[in-house]
Amino acid sequence: MRANLSHYPMAALLLSIATSSSVLADEVASYAVDITARISSDIRTRGVSDSLNRPGAKITVQVAHESGLVALAEFTTVSKKQFLEGNGAGVLLAGGYRFGDPEAWHFGLGLAAEMFPGAQYKAPNRFDFNTFTLTDERSTNYNSQFAVLEIGYGALEGRVARVLSKTYRGANTGGVCGTLLLYREDPTKGLECYAKGDRNSRGSMLYDxxxxxxxxxxxxxxxxxxxxxxxxxxxxxxxxxGVGLLHHWWGVDWGVDWVTTKTRARELYLADDDGHTRATDDSSWVFSVSRQF
Known part of the structure; x- marks a missing residue:
């Protein structure tokens, strides 16, 4: 079994402030609350499917205070065949601070945690080249934590996230090297990966x-x-x-997106679907319907 390396945990949502919700006032300050429900033909995270190329749903709750503080909770359906032994759910919790002019330069800092309750996989983290056997089997979860920096100008938004947790979505020697050894006809790359020793993916960088x-x-x-x-x-x-169109009609946002990826090792983005191997990084059209409450 392997890590699920299908990309970035929606940190793009971390620092976004609601622009079309009602403002509630108290004696101290005001804040805005958004609840968005979304269904789509595929749950894609930065181009890679988290739902094994099948339909899914997402609910996002976002609170933005006039001081610039932002909090977010997001609940998503994911595939149990990709996030092994889990309950089919992904949870993102995030908080941050944003400042500047939304129409000009604006900035943000935040922290985020992505979790997949119960999901974990087992894999050998060492290859014994003397006996030519895999050893040191361990359990690894898919949970990740991040620090996020946002820099934007008007409608242009740039984000950089650094992985603070020991692994990013479970990527370690067992998950990565084991997958290369399992799925490649030529075992050379997998053995070379194991030969580099026991490693994790803390410090990974994600750019958007x-x-x-x-x-x-x-x-x-x-x-x-x-x-x-x-x-x-x-x-x-x-x-x-990715490139897409979003149209607001009858109080609902209708979306269509073309998403594509350029992966270096496709084996890391394959999943077993009841005996059939499915690629989760194929280019695809994604259709979605969402409503804000």
């Missing part, structure tokens, strides 16, 4: 750049580019791109 442009008639164009730099495991590095 997003732009949203109003086309008129309640329609917006969305552009995205991202890059994942996996610490100690360059095999897991990849770039992702």
């Amino acid at each position: 750049l997003d732009y949203k442009y109003a086309l008129g008639m309640n329609t917006s164009l969305k552009l995205h580019a991202g890059y994942q730099q996996l610490e100690n495991f360059s095999e897991g590095n990849f770039a992702d791109y």
